[in-house]
Amino acid sequence: MIWNTLQLALREIRRNLLRSFLTILGIVIGVAAVITMVTLGNGATKSISDQVSSLGSNLLMVRPGQRMGPGGSAGAPMFKIADVQAIAAQVSGVKAVAPETRKSASVVVGSRNWSTVATGGTRDYFTAAGWTLSSGRIFTEAEERGGKAVCVIGSTIQRELFGGGDPLGEMMRVADFSCQVIGVLASKGQSAFGSDQDDVVIMPIRTVQRRLTGNQDVRTILVSADDGVSTDTVKARVEKLLRERRKIGENEDDNFNVLDTKQIAQALSSTTRVMTTLLGAVAAVSLLVGGIGIMNIMLVSVTERTREIGIRLAIGALEHEVLLQFLIEAVVLSSLGGLVGVALATGASLGLSSLMNIPYLFNPGINVMSFGISALIGVVFGFFPARRAARLDPIDALRHE
Amino acid sequence: MTGTAPPLIELAGITKTYGSGQAAFQALRGVDLRIEAGEFVAVMGPSGSGKSTVMNILGCLDTPSSGSYRFQGVHVETMDRNQRALLRRHFLGFVFQGFNLLGRTSALENVELPLLYRGEGVASRHAAARKALAQVGLDGWEDHTPAELSGGQQQRVAIARAIVTNPTVLLADEPTGNLDTVRSREIMELLTELNRQHGITVLMVTHEPDMAEYASRQVHFVDGRVAHDHQQPARTDGA
Ligand SMILES: Nc1ncnc2c1ncn2[C@@H]1O[C@H](COP(=O)(O)OP(=O)(O)O)[C@@H](O)[C@H]1O
Numbered sequence: 001m002i003w004n005t006l007q008l009a010l011r012e013i014r015r016n017l018l019r020s021f022l023t024i025l026g027i028v029i030g031v032a033a034v035i036t037m038v039t040l041g042n043g044a045t046k047s048i049s050d051q052v053s054s055l056g057s058n059l060l061m062v063r064p065g066q067r068m069g070p071g072g073s074a075g076a077p078m079f080k081i082a083d084v085q086a087i088a089a090q091v092s093g094v095k096a097v098a099p100e101t102r103k104s105a106s107v108v109v110g111s112r113n114w115s116t117v118a119t120g121g122t123r124d125y126f127t128a129a130g131w132t133l134s135s136g137r138i139f140t141e142a143e144e145r146g147g148k149a150v151c152v153i154g155s156t157i158q159r160e161l162f163g164g165g166d167p168l169g170e171m172m173r174v175a176d177f178s179c180q181v182i183g184v185l186a187s188k189g190q191s192a193f194g195s196d197q198d199d200v201v202i203m204p205i206r207t208v209q210r211r212l213t214g215n216q217d218v219r220t221i222l223v224s225a226d227d228g229v230s231t232d233t234v235k236a237r238v239e240k241l242l243r244e245r246r247k248i249g250e251n252e253d254d255n256f257n258v259l260d261t262k263q264i265a266q267a268l269s270s271t272t273r274v275m276t277t278l279l280g281a282v283a284a285v286s287l288l289v290g291g292i293g294i295m296n297i298m299l300v301s302v303t304e305r306t307r308e309i310g311i312r313l314a315i316g317a318l319e320h321e322v323l324l325q326f327l328i329e330a331v332v333l334s335s336l337g338g339l340v341g342v343a344l345a346t347g348a349s350l351g352l353s354s355l356m357n358i359p360y361l362f363n364p365g366i367n368v369m370s371f372g373i374s375a376l377i378g379v380v381f382g383f384f385p386a387r388r389a390a391r392l393d394p395i396d397a398l399r400h401e
Numbered sequence: 402m403t404g405t406a407p408p409l410i411e412l413a414g415i416t417k418t419y420g421s422g423q424a425a426f427q428a429l430r431g432v433d434l435r436i437e438a439g440e441f442v443a444v445m446g447p448s449g450s451g452k453s454t455v456m457n458i459l460g461c462l463d464t465p466s467s468g469s470y471r472f473q474g475v476h477v478e479t480m481d482r483n484q485r486a487l488l489r490r491h492f493l494g495f496v497f498q499g500f501n502l503l504g505r506t507s508a509l510e511n512v513e514l515p516l517l518y519r520g521e522g523v524a525s526r527h528a529a530a531r532k533a534l535a536q537v538g539l540d541g542w543e544d545h546t547p548a549e550l551s552g553g554q555q556q557r558v559a560i561a562r563a564i565v566t567n568p569t570v571l572l573a574d575e576p577t578g579n580l581d582t583v584r585s586r587e588i589m590e591l592l593t594e595l596n597r598q599h600g601i602t603v604l605m606v607t608h609e610p611d612m613a614e615y616a617s618r619q620v621h622f623v624d625g626r627v628a629h630d631h632q633q634p635a636r637t638d639g640a
Pocket residue numbers: 419420426427428446447448449450451452453454455
């Protein structure tokens with residue numbers, strides 16, 4: 001019975017290829033839109049969380065002031081190297097602690113110049129900030145202690161100042177002093193905020209303090225937690241120590257803040273997840289519109305086919321058989337639309353994600369769900385026209401011209 | 402004449418009113434009619450006298466406003482939609498003036514359709530449909546769609562579709578109304594053969610006395626009533 005009805009439905013679809021095609025177009029576009037939006041959204045989320053984790057895993061960033069952002073440090077005393085050493089000595093569960101001081105500076109090699117940020121750090125800074133080398137070396141302990149004019153450059157600097165050539169051992173002018181390039185960093189790409197992370201020059205912190213900032217301040221302390229130690233625990237210990245060192249009373253607020261990059265990552269990816277959901281919802285509306293399109297065309301075809309329904313009823317088709325035939329027709333059509341939509345979405349997602357430079361993540365859930373919904377749309381929107389057809393009086397249907 | 406067995410069809414006091422209130426129109430005003438198995442009945446009468454209305458009621462496509470309709474002794478007027486559909490499926494075959502074939506569908510598929518609703522398998526469906534088409538003289542035309550067939554051929558496909566289920570009664574409302582004399586005679590001979598050789602009871606509406614000649618009985622309708630009803634010697638030749 002079902003098989004026969006399926007045959008009847010398929011015969012009908014074949015009999016009216018153009019109409020069938022127009023009917024499923026809405027579903028095709030709706031399904032393709034939903035899957036593509038969600039897939040691209042997931043890819044964007046992944047690429048953002050990848051970039052955030054490139055900051056270094058399990059990383060805490062400690063800054064003076066109560067808030068993050070410019071002006072936040074107003075009034076709060078800066079950190080000194082002694083704070084860094086205290087954390088390293090007294091806080092357990094820490095893999096690396098490093099100071100960071102930044103100052104924008106123009107760098108010059110020959111006739112080429114470039115404006116970048118000179119970053120002062122220690123040897124541990126590379127570990128904490130998650131930098132690896134693509135060539136050369138980082139500065140030695142002696143160079144670090146002595147505040148020598150040596151620097152490790154990012155790949156953007158290598159490209160802009162050395163034209164991609166080998167910079168090791170070359171001299172580079174930074175503001176008003178000259179330093180030797182001893183290493184090149186492996187590329188990290190864009191940051192989550194869209195800035196170029198490879199546009200960087202790293203030197204011993206003492207060098208930056210002495211030659212560029214002219215003070216002993218440490219802008220940020222990077223603390224990376226040991227593997228297996230929760231950043232929350234380390235964060236609490238660091239806060240406790242710094243409150244003591246900065247003599248903050250029981251009831252006073254911190255005059256520094258500790259930022260957990262994991263939290264940033266979570267905040268960012270929850271933002272993109274919201275975006276993905278929104279885009280998906282917009283696309284889902286288009287799927288609904290597609291469903292209404294199916295209902296409309298099914299209604300039209302029922303009117304067109306009233307006489308045919310009359311004939312079927314006259315030769316003994318039961319009400320539920322006609323209902324089932326129309327329903328199956330609608331479901332077959334909309335599932336077909338769903339399948340084509342899935343195929344289209346795969347192509348579109350692959351193309352767009354490579355165009356937008358985000359990873360393509362195949363998401364079986366959304367594919368199965370969209371396909372399921374398209375079949376469901378067939379059931380729901382096919383049901384009403386089908387019922388209308390099946391309830392016609394045979395003689396009224398036959399008289400219909 | 403009937404003995405103890407109930408007649409095949411028995412109408413008693415059938416009325417049919419279309420519309421209601423001011424616009425109400427009584428198309429049938431009390432029809433009594435008995436038809437025995439094996440008869441070949443020509444239903445005649447002027448246009449608007451209620452012939453089609455009574456055929457639709459007999460064919461369970463429509464329901465009477467009042468009166469009783471018994472088919473093989475069973476009351477039909479109280480049946481629900483599905484019961485009437487099953488009665489059509491298993492006992493009745495229809496032939497319409499306008500053929501009413503499915504367009505863009507081959508003759509074979511058209512004839513198969515009633516068997517599909519009976520749930521028969523592909524093989525037996527094909528075999529039965531081919532046999533029915535052969536019976537109406539259309540072997541070799543199975544794959545043609547209605548658009549590729551002449552009017553006479555289309556009506557034969559319709560007859561094949563009506564008889565493919567071996568119905569007890571064949572109802573034909575002006576089956577030759579759209580055909581020329583030669584084609585009409587061919588159809589009448591086919592109906593006669595189905596009646597004589599296969600024992601199918603045939604009820605046929607016609608305007609033309611020539612066509613009514615083929616029947617064994619003529620029932621004349623005037624103004625929604627049976628005006629006269631007489632047996633006639635059956636024709637023996639095919640001329
Ligand atoms: N669906 C309908 N609604 C209203 N009046 C109808 C309808 N069908 C038939 N009639 C009327 O009933 C009468 C009988 O019609 P019908 O049985 O078709 O006549 P015949 O077939 O003998 O020409 C006619 O006057 C016709 O106008």
